[in-house]
Amino acid sequence: MKPSDFTPAVKMKSYACQRRTPLKHHNLFLTDALETLAQNAEFSENEGRSVAFRRSASVLKALPHVVRAMDELKDLPCLGEHSLRVIKEILEDGTSSEVESTRQSEQFQAMKALTGIFGVGVRTADRWFREGLRSPLDLIHTGQKLNHAQQAGVQYYKDLNTPVTKKEAVVISDIVEKTVKAVLPGAIITLTGGFRRGKEVGHDVDFLITHPEEGAEERLMPKIVNCLEDQGLLLYQKTTVNSYLESKDGPARPASNMDRFERCFSIFKLEVDSETHAEGSLSNSCSTHHSGSTWRAVRVDLVVSPYSQFAFATLGWTGSKLFERELRRWAGQEKAMSLSSHALYDSKQQRYLRANSEEEIFTHLGLEYIPPSERNA
Ligand code: TTP
Ligand code: MN
Ligand code: MN
Ligand code: MN
Numbered sequence: 001m002k003p004s005d006f007t008p009a010v011k012m013k014s015y016a017c018q019r020r021t022p023l024k025h026h027n028l029f030l031t032d033a034l035e036t037l038a039q040n041a042e043f044s045e046n047e048g049r050s051v052a053f054r055r056s057a058s059v060l061k062a063l064p065h066v067v068r069a070m071d072e073l074k075d076l077p078c079l080g081e082h083s084l085r086v087i088k089e090i091l092e093d094g095t096s097s098e099v100e101s102t103r104q105s106e107q108f109q110a111m112k113a114l115t116g117i118f119g120v121g122v123r124t125a126d127r128w129f130r131e132g133l134r135s136p137l138d139l140i141h142t143g144q145k146l147n148h149a150q151q152a153g154v155q156y157y158k159d160l161n162t163p164v165t166k167k168e169a170v171v172i173s174d175i176v177e178k179t180v181k182a183v184l185p186g187a188i189i190t191l192t193g194g195f196r197r198g199k200e201v202g203h204d205v206d207f208l209i210t211h212p213e214e215g216a217e218e219r220l221m222p223k224i225v226n227c228l229e230d231q232g233l234l235l236y237q238k239t240t241v242n243s244y245l246e247s248k249d250g251p252a253r254p255a256s257n258m259d260r261f262e263r264c265f266s267i268f269k270l271e272v273d274s275e276t277h278a279e280g281s282l283s284n285s286c287s288t289h290h291s292g293s294t295w296r297a298v299r300v301d302l303v304v305s306p307y308s309q310f311a312f313a314t315l316g317w318t319g320s321k322l323f324e325r326e327l328r329r330w331a332g333q334e335k336a337m338s339l340s341s342h343a344l345y346d347s348k349q350q351r352y353l354r355a356n357s358e359e360e361i362f363t364h365l366g367l368e369y370i371p372p373s374e375r376n377a
Contacts, residue, residue, distance in 0.1 A: 012059060014077035015334075016326035016377035017367060019062045023198050023376045026066045030087055031057040033099040037086065040102050043111040043122060054322050056083035058377045067091070110134040118160050118267070118299065119149030152236040152267055156297035160267070163201035164298055172205050172268060172300060175233065180209055183223045187211045188310075192317040193301070198373040204299035208317050210310045218242075220304050221262045228266075235297055236267040242304070259316060259341035264302040269295050309342045311355045316341025318358075323370075323377040331365055339365070 013019050025031070038053035055078040060067060063076075070088055073079055079087075089096040102108050113135045114125035133139060136157045139146065146154065153160065173191055180187045190196070193206030209224075211217045221239050228234050243260040272294045305313035316324060331339040337353075338345040344353045344364055355361045362369045 012062065012076050015330045016055070016058050016062075016323055017330050017365075017370065019377070020370060020374035021058065021062045021320075021323070021377040022374055025061040025063070027060040027063060030060050030067060030090060033086060033090055033096055034060070034083055036099050036102055039112075040108055043108065043115070043126070045122060045126075051325070052078075052080050053083060056080065058322055061377065106134070116161055117150060117157060118153030119147060120153060124150075149236070149238060149265075156235065156267060159297035160203075160299055162296070164203065164205055166195065166200050168270060168298060169195050169202065169205045172270065172298065173207075175268075176207055176300070176302070179227050179231070180220075180224055183227050184211060184216065184220055186213070187217070187220075190314060192303075192314065193319060196318050196372045197320065197376050199376075204301055206301045206317055207303065208310070208313055209302065209304045210307050210313075212307055214307050217262075217304050217306055219262070221264050221302065224302065225264055225266075228268075233269055234266055235269045237264055238266075239264045259303075259313070261313065261341070262304040266300045266302065268298045268300045270298045272296050305341075308354075311357050311361055312339075312343055313341050315358045315361055318372050318375060320375055320377050323375040326377065327365070330367065335365060337365065 034053045034057040038050045038057065041047075041050035041053060059076050059078045067073065067087070068091070070084070070091065073084065073087065086096045086098060089098075107129060110129050110133075111122070111125050114120055114128055114133070115122060117136055117139075128139070128144070133142065133144070136154050139154060169191065173189070177189050180189050188210050190208045190210075191206070192208045193204070194202040195205065209217070209220065211220075219241075221241075225234070225237055225239055229237075240263050242262040274294050303313065303317060315327070328339050331337040331344070336347040338347065339361075344355065344361060345351070346353055346364075353364045355364060359369050
């Protein structure tokens, strides 16, 4: 008997927000391949193609078993012709020629290296690639004009491409918690992003900050940033004010998926235990101080939300990115609602739906509640 004969048919829902997607799944050999093609599509700014590959990969992440044969896929949603062709090749030959040649290509490798610099997006990386640049070092050698974010990105390149561990996230959580509470007693600090979904490593650490007294959180970020700077904890920061407060136009739908909270994209200077830190580290940012203590650069995102929007902000900042995208698509296409990190608008009732918890938002959307650890779509 084929392995598939033992596998009960899985009735897979078509939106990722209708499914449970654990962090650890059974089909990494397939999802890695599909996500390589998704990333390559992003590099050529082909969003439709990229999302199609990400949706395919996400369906395989939600399967409770290893895929061994094509017939196991016949009732699954979202698997397009191109994805199926790639999967078939991997099941038959062990690898996909398209995926392998993508990974080998000079353009893909250069785009990965260049977009891996903090502050560098696909447009900039692509322009540099066409000018013959391939790596952060090429930028330095050719004396490229860089903005402040990119300068920090190049300066701390190695540290920022070293995954942040859960342990480091906990240390940073303590620092952020103490600092924010010193600035605004009673503030609530939530770890969001990948670490809230149970990831053991991340590319940054994300925090959402609020206060039960509506309005107490206004203009909070500059005070937090000053306090962090006074402690010598920031290597870089860029604070963006709340554009809602500025525009006074209420919780309307944001023009893009970017929310409009007061936020700070920062780079922390994190003290590293010198005993657990490899001696003679090659890290370009690591320096030895007086007492032999060392540090490393870590990306930290801080977001401040009014209490009334906190449930939406929490849901919006927990991710994964595909899960968020699918929630919004579900809201719009299936419920005639508009979901953002600020609010949920019901077009039929022509009113905003309030929520004090993520659970209530899922209920408004007619979705079964999915806990953060199962949002790894
Ligand atoms: P990220 O920190 O980019 O991703 P992540 O935490 O899931 O994974 P990683 O380990 O690589 O850091 O984003 C976290 C969430 O924040 C994600 O769901 C999208 C959301 N987000 C916004 O809502 N608005 C924004 O402007 C950005 C940058 C992110
Ligand atoms: Mn993150
Ligand atoms: Mn982030
Ligand atoms: Mn180091």
